[in-house]
């Protein structure tokens with residue numbers, strides 16, 4: 001049987017009996033036919049949950065269609081279904097439920113009100129408190145599970161009860177304080193080996209769940225530090241091995257020791273003294289023996305995890321699966337690029353020839369060269385049709401140009417998704433809001449399908465929209481009513497046991513899993529109340545994750561309320577609720593993240609015109625955040641999601657690490673590859689850290705690989721210094737962590753990457769690493785990548801930068817391999833450039849010596 005027919009038949013049935021259809025009471029006629037077999041095959045392959053039944057022949061029809069659709073998408077490794085056709089009109093989806101929640105649980109809110117009122121709270125604390133109340137209101141007073149959760153939350157909001165903090169700020173201080181007393185000197189310093197092992201061992205096994213890695217930021221402890229021993233001695237910028245750094249590493253000279261660090265776990269004010277006096281301090285010399293230790297790490301050395309948000313370590317959840325080791329990719333690129341003949345095929349922007357030899361990332365598609373490559377444009381490709389080169393290009397124009405290119409590129413991989421889009425469209429057509437039911441109004445059939453636990457649970461739900469598809473295996477199947485086990489619905493990681501077809505909150509139908517982060521899983525769901533597809537981030541059942549997610553929901557809520565939000569390129573928030581001890585954040589459904597797009601294309605970057613469009617949109621989002629005085633703190637390609645596969649529109653997600661300007665709780669922030677130097681060096685930070693990440697992302701979007709792929713913080717700094725040289729003395733002086741990386745004279749300790757290659761300051765140029773000849777592009781990146789946050793380009797200036805508002809001509813879309821020796825000038829580049837500065841300065845094309853240093 002053809003799926004469309006089945007769908008149509010069922011759809012007609014739905015129309016006749018909407019309420020029956022809504023609750024999954026659909027015709028069983030198809031239960032044993034080939035369609036159901038076909039669909040159950042998809043559902044089985046989908047393997048969303050290990051506990052899911054193999055036969056799902058009575059699957060919810062919507063689930064079936066969508067599961068198939070999205071499975072197809074997954075199998076073809078193309079992209080996820082676009083949400084843009086969904087009616088995005090914002091609905092106050094929570095109003096009815098909230099009314100009911102309030103009526104049910106005013107008691108709980110009032111219980112804590114007095115104490116809360118007397119406390120002066122930070123904004124974050126207020127957000128958390130508000131959200132806590134909101135979540136509390138959505139729960140039943142009688143449920144034992146919810147009682148337990150409430151106890152936890154009460155502890156958080158009532159310091160008097162258990163000496164627990166009032167809000168997040170205090171929570172961080174408390175955490176740091178606990179660590180200070182409990183772990184004393186331990187874990188300040190770790191050898192690289194230890195760090196490596198730590199990265200490959202689940203965080204729980206190492207107890208990081210109990211010993212979070214964040215530490216509170218004190219007022220300005222670094223300003224009280226003694227000055228450097230000999231501040232008058234300038235650091236060596238020109239040669240990585242010059243001056244004091246020329247000490248022979250192989251002899252293990254004490255002065256050249258590298259202090260390989262683990263994560264900070266101490267309050268900042270104690271960092272310095274701890275480091276100086278800790279008996280556990282390890283001066284790690286990178287000798288041959290140390291290189292051997294890298295070899296010892298074997299495959300782990302090659303495949304290590306992609307940097308994740310440190311917030312995941314703070315909450316003790318950094319056990320994501322491994323990804324490509326980009327340091328290897330990067331060094332291979334560096335060595336390979338010199339062996340590429342000058343006349344190699346450079347007909348496109350693609351860096352395929354560079355990366356062809358590199359190993360595939362686990363699960364990535366086999367790379368096909370030539371015209372089949374989805375991101376390879378036609379050779380006669382002329383994306384830009386600006387005839388006039390004078391005057392700035394409007395933001396809309398940039399978007400339209402990029403959309404055109406994206407359409408042309410996406411069309412090559414669309415044949416696999418024809419079915420997907422048809423089914424998707426059909427399903428969306430049939431989606432509409434459904435009226436709620438109460439428990440009393442459920443029919444006998446419907447009641448028969450409820451588990452004992454659900455019957456009990458439903459007493460607290462006055463609005464029921466969906467009770468699960470007919471054949472789904474309900475996660476509450478084996479749970480006894482009144483069960484007090486808080487983890488009854490969770491797997492060993494604390495993730496909710498997701499079953500396709502099951503309901504969430506008796507309102508959403510789980511269709512598919514679209515993403516996973518350190519905080520939980522993101523599910524694609526149908527919202528039966530509003531009749532649309534949504535994404536729901538189901539947060540892990542861990543107190544720290546839960547609290548952090550409350551802050552995220554609060555920030556998203558506040559951002560969405562702003563009147564200029566619709567043009568902000570930030571994900572739209574709908575609602576959040578607590579279901580079975582899991583905080584769930586409902587947002588609009590988006591497409592793939594940019595890292596996935598690059599990965600699926602074998603780590604090839606985007607054409608410059610698309611990078612330009614992404615840059616403009618991200619700057620718009622950052623500008624909006626700046627208006628709201630929010631620092632995102634975790635910018636990376638994984639957090640930039642395509643709205644639709646056929647255009648180049650993106651939105652920014654994941655505000656789990658974000659903070660307001662005046663509420664900087666953590667000093668250990670940002671995913672490592674995109675981490676600003678002030679964070680690595682332990683200095684006060686501000687919104688400029690986002691600009692740093694922005695610069696790193698720009699380069700990565702173009703090349704396909706991270707610009708600074710450090711396997712640990714020391715390496716990270718090493719990679720940065722390779723391009724930027726040694727940081728200015730003033731910064732080293734105020735850095736609380738300077739002793740880890742620099743000698744008393746401000747000279748950098750030798751640093752080797754995890755393959756033993758020395759990372760020599762000022763030995764690489766940005767144009768070499770990016771293999772890009774567009775000087776306006778390089779100029780923008782270089783202005784983002786400044787040691788001194790104050791010297792970094794501002795968002796306003798970046799929006800008006802030549803790269804964003806200027807034209808891009810075809811010749812600069814070409815990516816010529818650099819076969820010239822390191823530090824040689826870019827031959828003939830000036831004749832192709834529009835940048836007036838560069839026309840007159842061939843030898844030093846850009847006014848930024850460290851990045852374009854040419855001794």
Ligand SMILES: Nc1ncnc2c1ncn2[C@@H]1O[C@H](COP(=O)(O)OP(=O)(O)OP(=O)(O)O)[C@@H](O)[C@H]1O
Pocket residue numbers: 308309311312514515516517518519520522535537571587588589590591592593638639641653654656
């Ligand atoms: N609204 C959405 N639509 C589609 N996919 C999404 C959506 N939100 C998140 N995802 C996917 O899920 C992934 C994880 O989401 P998110 O970054 O919010 O989780 P996290 O736990 O905060 O991750 P991290 O480990 O970076 O902190 C994203 O990279 C993205 O691919």
